[in-house]
Amino acid sequence: MLKRIIIVATIVMVPLAFYVASQYGSLESVTFEQAIKRSEHASSEEQAPKMIITSTILRQEADRWLCEDRYGVQFSVEYTGKPPDKPFTEGSSVDFVGHVHGTTPPYFHATQVYSN
Numbered sequence: 001m002l003k004r005i006i007i008v009a010t011i012v013m014v015p016l017a018f019y020v021a022s023q024y025g026s027l028e029s030v031t032f033e034q035a036i037k038r039s040e041h042a043s044s045e046e047q048a049p050k051m052i053i054t055s056t057i058l059r060q061e062a063d064r065w066l067c068e069d070r071y072g073v074q075f076s077v078e079y080t081g082k083p084p085d086k087p088f089t090e091g092s093s094v095d096f097v098g099h100v101h102g103t104t105p106p107y108f109h110a111t112q113v114y115s116n
Contacts, residue, residue: 027052027097029051030052030053030071031069032053032055032073032075034100035051035053035100038100039106048101048102051099052095052097052109053067053095053098054095055067055075055094055096056091056094057092057093057094058074058091064078065088067096077108077109079110079111080110081111081112081113084112088113092115093115094113094114096108096112098112
């Protein structure tokens, strides 16, 4: 009897686990404005949700990069991840993974980067 319960539970739980992972385990590509709106829902104690912003690097400003998203909105990116495979160059298109800090002005704190 216990063996049947374990088998049935496994048959039900494995597909359920895959469904939950596919729905909540992938990051969504957003614009900077969408990222700001989504970070407003996080409380001050918790980190804003991670997301991906596809952007074009415009120029370096001190310890941050000035970038532009696909709708032409310019924003600052602070990158604290490991050195990228290809160095950041002006005009290159990259996917930044990170979260928004709602300071004035807001900026994107990236921990991973992927070249397009």
